Amino acid sequence: MLTAGILDGVSLRRKRGVFLNMLNKFEHGVIRKPRAAAGFRGTVRYAPISCHMQRELCRKDDVETWIYQQVELTVGRVPWREVQDINQVGEYKKRCRQPPGLNELFAPPCPREFHEILQIVDALKYYDQPNYQQIYAVSTYSHCSSEVRLLTIRGERAPRSIF
Secondary structure (H helix, E strand, C coil), X not given: CEEEEEECCEEEEEEEECCCCCCCCEECCEECCCCCCCCCCCCCCCCCHHHHCCCCCCHHHHHHHHHHHHHHHHHCXXXXXXXXXXXXXXHHHHHCCCCCHHHHHCCCCXXXXXXXXXXXXXXXXXXXXXXXXXHHHHHHHHHHHCCCCCCCCCCCXXXXXXX
């Protein structure tokens, strides 16, 4: 489930994944070492590639899951929607990292900035913290460039432009 909120009273929307028992837990503010093998957890359609490879999930995987959801909300489907086999879905997601699969994943009307967000995610390693402000800025710009209007959640102030 994804939520949007206000950070420290500033009109900065912060997208954050809420995955109960999905991520490796922190111990005393430190991320635990990844297990050698982790079972598949999550929804096949939105699962990050790490999940298909039986790797431990991390913060970058939340953003990858979010981008797949954004594609589905924008286009109406992800390219692997009809694929039944979990391993084939994982291979499909890998193929979508470069053309022509990349063009299929980010088919119109997806803003080209979605690709930039995926590149940010793919550059991260297990212990890295995603640059959420950069991802937010790219996401906000994509909404501006594609003339998509951001809806406010009840009780939330309307977002101000960051440009």
